[in-house]
Amino acid sequence: MSTGMLFALVGALLFTMGAAGVALPGAPLRRIVAFNVMGSGALLVLVGLAQRGGGVDPVPQAMVLTGIVVAVAATALALALARRLGAPGARAASGDDD
Amino acid sequence: MTDPLPWLVVLPLAWASVAFLLGPGRGAVLAAFGVALQCALAFELAARVQAAGALRYAVGGWGSPLGIDWYVDGLAVLMLGLTQVVALPLLLYARSYFGHAGAAGRYFWPLAGFLIGGMNALFVSADLFNLYVTLEIVGLAAVGLVAAGGGAAQLAAALRYLFATLLGSGAFLLGVALIYGACGTVSIELLGPLLAGEAPRAVYVAVVLMSVGLFLKTALFPFHYWLPPAHGGAAVPVSALLSALVIKASFYLLLRLWLDIFAPLVQPLAWLPAVLGSAAILWGSWQAVRAEHLKLLVAWSTVAQIGYLFLAFPLLATQAAALDAVVFQTVSHALAKAAMFAATGVVIHVTGNDTVAGVAGVAQRLPLTLFAFALAGVTLMGLPPSGGFLAKWLLIDAALAEGAWPLVLVVLLGGLLAAWYVFRVLRQAFLLAPPTEVAVRAPRLMEWSALLLAAASVALGVRGIELARLIAPVGAS
Structure with missing residues (x-):
C-alpha cells in the first residue's frame, strides 16, 4: 500500500460520490459541482495508479493537464446553460436552487 | 497529392473557427465548400486504404509513445x-432552413x-486518452x-444531455486511468497483446466502466432517457446530425474496442448488449407508435434503430456476416x-404544425417530401431493396447460423x-386536409436534400458490395 495506491483509492471514492451527484436529480449547480468532483476523482486515479514504478511518470501528468482543460470547458458550458435556464422566463426549472 | 488524413481533421476545425470569427449566422457557404472538399478527401483516403491497407500517421511527426498516433483502416x-x-x-x-428560422441558427455553423x-478525429485516433478527448x-x-x-425546453434538454454525456465520458476516463495504471500504456496497438493473456482485475473494471459510459453516450436502452428530448427538441438540421452521426461516433468506438482489444475479455458479456438492444427495439418502436409529435416519433425511432446495432454483438466473434450487418445498419440508418x-x-x-395529426393533406402539398419520408421509412422497416433490408437480412442469417x-x-x-x-404518418398524410389559408x-x-439522403439509403442495398469490400480486412483480422 503506497501513497500512490492511497491516492487512487481516494480518487475512486471521489469519482463514485461525484457520479452519484451527477446522475441523481438535483439543482443544476449541485450537479455541475458533482461533475467536477467526479472528474477530479478520475484524474486522481490516473496519477495515483501510475506512480507505482517509484519515479514520476510524466505521461499521466500530461493527460491530467488535458483532462483539466476539458473539465474547465465542460463546466463553463454547463454553467452558461444553467444560467440561461435560470434567467427570467425559465425560473421554474431552477426554483429548488439554494 | 499530400496526405488527405490530417486535412480531414484540420479542415472542419479551420472553417468552424473562421465561421465563428465571421459572426452569428455567417459561414454557410464556407461550411458547404469545406465539407465538399472533405468528401473528396475521404474518398481519396478510402482509395488509398483499399490499395495499401491500413495507414498510420504520426501527428506533427512525433511518434507513438510521446506524440499522438492516428490509425486508419477500412472501418475508420x-x-x-x-x-x-x-x-x-x-x-x-x-x-436553407436557418435562412427561414432566424436566430436559431446563429451559432450553428461553427458548432x-x-x-x-x-x-x-475520433474515427482515426489510436490511443484511449485521445479518444476520450475527441469524445x-x-x-x-x-x-x-x-x-x-435558445428556448427554455431546448436549454433543459441540452443540460440533461450534457450531464448524460459528461457522466458517460467520465466513466470512460476512469476506465482509461485504470488501464494506464495496470498496463502502463493507452495505445490500442500496444494494449492488444497485453490484454490478450492474463489481464489484471482492474482491467475488467475498466472494460465495464468504458462500455457503460459508451452505452450511455450511444443512448442504448435503458440509458436512452436523454435522447428523445434532445433530438426531438433541437432545430431540425441539428436533430438530423445528432441522430444520424453523433450517436454513431460513440458506437463506433464501442465496436472498435469490443472487436479489438476487449475481445478476449468481453466474450462472456456479449449477450448483454443484445438483450438491451432487443429491449430498445421494442420499447423505442412502441413509444414511436404512441408519439403525438412528429419529431418525437422520429427520435424514438432512433432509440429503436440503435437497438439493431447491438443485436449482433453475441455473433461478432463467430459470424463474419455479423460485422457486415452492423456496418450496413450504421450506414443505412445514418442516411x-x-x-x-x-x-x-x-x-x-x-x-406550421409538428403533430402527427397535422400531417393531413401533405400528400397533395408536398409529394416529393412525403416520398423522401416513405423511402427513409422503407429502410427503417427493412424492406427490400434498401440498405436496412440488407442489414437485417445479414443479421437474421448470422443469428440463424x-x-x-x-x-x-x-x-x-x-x-x-x-x-x-x-x-x-403516411396514412395521415394521404387524408384530405381542409384548404389552407396561406400556402x-x-x-x-x-x-431535394431530404430526397437525396433517402434515395441513398435505399440504393445502399443495391450497391452494398463496395462497403463490404472496404471493411473486409477488419473482419478478417
Whole structure:
C-alpha cells in the first residue's frame, strides 16, 4: 500500500460520490459541482495508479493537464446553460436552487 | 497529392473557427465548400486504404509513445466517408432552413464544424486518452447545437444531455486511468497483446466502466432517457446530425474496442448488449407508435434503430456476416434518419404544425417530401431493396447460423413495429386536409436534400458490395 495506491483509492471514492451527484436529480449547480468532483476523482486515479514504478511518470501528468482543460470547458458550458435556464422566463426549472 | 488524413481533421476545425470569427449566422457557404472538399478527401483516403491497407500517421511527426498516433483502416475510413457524405446534404439543408428560422441558427455553423472535426478525429485516433478527448469535443459541440435553439425546453434538454454525456465520458476516463495504471500504456496497438493473456482485475473494471459510459453516450436502452428530448427538441438540421452521426461516433468506438482489444475479455458479456438492444427495439418502436409529435416519433425511432446495432454483438466473434450487418445498419440508418428528420423539417415548415395529426393533406402539398419520408421509412422497416433490408437480412442469417432464434424474432417484430409508426404518418398524410389559408412554399433545396439522403439509403442495398469490400480486412483480422 503506497501513497500512490492511497491516492487512487481516494480518487475512486471521489469519482463514485461525484457520479452519484451527477446522475441523481438535483439543482443544476449541485450537479455541475458533482461533475467536477467526479472528474477530479478520475484524474486522481490516473496519477495515483501510475506512480507505482517509484519515479514520476510524466505521461499521466500530461493527460491530467488535458483532462483539466476539458473539465474547465465542460463546466463553463454547463454553467452558461444553467444560467440561461435560470434567467427570467425559465425560473421554474431552477426554483429548488439554494 | 499530400496526405488527405490530417486535412480531414484540420479542415472542419479551420472553417468552424473562421465561421465563428465571421459572426452569428455567417459561414454557410464556407461550411458547404469545406465539407465538399472533405468528401473528396475521404474518398481519396478510402482509395488509398483499399490499395495499401491500413495507414498510420504520426501527428506533427512525433511518434507513438510521446506524440499522438492516428490509425486508419477500412472501418475508420468508412465512418469518415459516411460522416462527410451525410453532412454535406444536411449542411445545404441547414443553409436553407436557418435562412427561414432566424436566430436559431446563429451559432450553428461553427458548432457543426467543431462537431464534424471532433468526429473525424475520433474515427482515426489510436490511443484511449485521445479518444476520450475527441469524445468530449463531440459531446460538447453536440450539446451546444441542441442549446443553440435558445428556448427554455431546448436549454433543459441540452443540460440533461450534457450531464448524460459528461457522466458517460467520465466513466470512460476512469476506465482509461485504470488501464494506464495496470498496463502502463493507452495505445490500442500496444494494449492488444497485453490484454490478450492474463489481464489484471482492474482491467475488467475498466472494460465495464468504458462500455457503460459508451452505452450511455450511444443512448442504448435503458440509458436512452436523454435522447428523445434532445433530438426531438433541437432545430431540425441539428436533430438530423445528432441522430444520424453523433450517436454513431460513440458506437463506433464501442465496436472498435469490443472487436479489438476487449475481445478476449468481453466474450462472456456479449449477450448483454443484445438483450438491451432487443429491449430498445421494442420499447423505442412502441413509444414511436404512441408519439403525438412528429419529431418525437422520429427520435424514438432512433432509440429503436440503435437497438439493431447491438443485436449482433453475441455473433461478432463467430459470424463474419455479423460485422457486415452492423456496418450496413450504421450506414443505412445514418442516411435514412437524416432523410427522415429532413423531410419532417420540411413538413413542419410548410404546415406550421409538428403533430402527427397535422400531417393531413401533405400528400397533395408536398409529394416529393412525403416520398423522401416513405423511402427513409422503407429502410427503417427493412424492406427490400434498401440498405436496412440488407442489414437485417445479414443479421437474421448470422443469428440463424448461430441458432439464436430470439434475435430473429426481435428483428421481425421490430420491423413490424417500424411499419406501424411509418404508416401511421403516411396514412395521415394521404387524408384530405381542409384548404389552407396561406400556402407556404417548400424550399427546393430542403426537399431535394431530404430526397437525396433517402434515395441513398435505399440504393445502399443495391450497391452494398463496395462497403463490404472496404471493411473486409477488419473482419478478417
